[in-house]
Amino acid sequence: MSGLVVAMDGPSGSGKSSASRGVARALGLRYLDTGAMYRAVTWWMLDQGVDPADQDAVADRCREPRLEISTDPDAPGISVDGTDVSGPIRTQEVTRAVSAVSAVPDVRRRLVDLQRQIIGPGDIVVEGRDIGTVVAPDAPLKIYLTASADARALRRTAELTGTSTREQRAEMARRDALDSTRKTDPLAMAADAVELDTTPLDLDEVIAEVLRLVKERT
Numbered sequence: 016m017s018g019l020v021v022a023m024d025g026p027s028g029s030g031k032s033s034a035s036r037g038v039a040r041a042l043g044l045r046y047l048d049t050g051a052m053y054r055a056v057t058w059w060m061l062d063q064g065v066d067p068a069d070q071d072a073v074a075d076r077c078r079e080p081r082l083e084i085s086t087d088p089d090a091p092g093i094s095v096d097g098t099d100v101s102g103p104i105r106t107q108e109v110t111r112a113v114s115a116v117s118a119v120p121d122v123r124r125r126l127v128d129l130q131r132q133i134i135g136p137g138d139i140v141v142e143g144r145d146i147g148t149v150v151a152p153d154a155p156l157k158i159y160l161t162a163s164a165d166a167r168a169l170r171r172t173a174e175l176t177g178t179s180t181r182e183q184r185a186e187m188a189r190r191d192a193l194d195s196t197r198k199t200d201p202l203a204m205a206a207d208a209v210e211l212d213t214t215p216l217d218l219d220e221v222i223a224e225v226l227r228l229v230k231e232r233t
């Protein structure tokens with residue numbers, strides 16, 4: 016199965032991360048969490064005192080942070096200039112600011128280049144918002160994961176502390192609206208993607224369905 020690229024896109028809380036890691040593990044492939052890269056740049060901007068809403072400042076400085084990301088599905092992690100930021104990139108502060116930073120075309124240009132370098136010869140499951148449409152349009156298998164707004168908010172609330180399902184639902188709706196309406200590389204389903212609604216499925220069922228599609232399509 017040399018060179019396989021599985022593109023996994025979808026909105027927040029659709030179950031992309033757990034499913035992508037599970038599929039990568041089952042097939043012995045690498046795994047790339049592109050959301051972590053946008054979060055790491057956002058974390059760095061906040062750390063440097065750059066206002067995430069100031070598009071010009073974000074564009075000017077987005078090539079400065081040096082990112083290193085693990086592609087091991089058993090040990091995912093990301094560092095910026097040698098500091099492990101795997102925990103800090105998941106804070107509410109970063110989550111609130113990330114859509115503004117990821118809408119800046121220069122940020123996307125830099126990260127899409129980096130993602131393509133990492134994907135390189137393939138054998139990788141890549142998750143994000145624009146993998147099937149922009150980053151890896153030739154991927155032989157593209158999956159677009161969806162789930163109802165309630166299911167997505169419930170899953171996110173279970174992962175986090177100190178937040179209610181109602182707050183989560185509002186925050187996710189805000190982020191999805193920004194991600195799908197930005198001008199550059201918005202969240203979108205590729206024309207040749209398979210849509211998979213994970214609302215009634217548990218994680219093992221989602222992974223089993225993706226593995227079935229890999230067998231069928233590649």
Ligand code: C5P
Nearest residue numbers: 027049050051053113114117143144145
């Ligand atoms: O997947 P995750 O929720 O960690 O992604 C965080 C944010 O990064 C998204 O809300 C989106 O703004 C941005 N993102 C993106 N393109 C990707 C992956 C993530 O714009 N391929």
